[in-house]
Amino acid sequence: MKSSDNAVSPVIGVIVMIAITVILATTIFFVVMGWANDAGHAKIVSANAQQIGDTQIVITYMGGKDTADCIKISATVTSQSGQIQNQELSPQAGSVMPGSRLSFAGDYTRNDHVTVKAWFKDGSNTVIYDSSL
DSSP, X not given: OOOOOTTHHHHHHHHHHHHHHHHHHHHHHHHHHHHHHHHOOOOOOEEEEEEETTTEEEEEEEEOTTGGGEEXXXXXXXXXXXXXXXXXXXXXXXXXXXXXXXXXXXXXXXXXXXXXXXXXXXXXXXXXXXXXX
């Protein structure tokens, strides 16, 4: 009888293909999980803005789930004529309290743009209000 090595080559080929597939799937899994962990979680706080007559805009910090982590609120109001005003609300200690207000005085005759940004203890920030009044 004659010994044959013909069956060894296909078996090794299948094992190598399975190993490559497992390595590729593992790499893709860890890349996707790394991206998911980097995303963090969205902070949940809000603000409201209202125009009072043609001379004042009042922004009220409403708070939210992450109120305890909110350390600063910054607001920018751009009037229709192009006048830009900025204000910040950042307490000396602790977090910004719901109900805190920023008041802007000027010539506000509608279509004035308001942007409010919240800053958090972990260094992140997010826009919590962006609209025209």
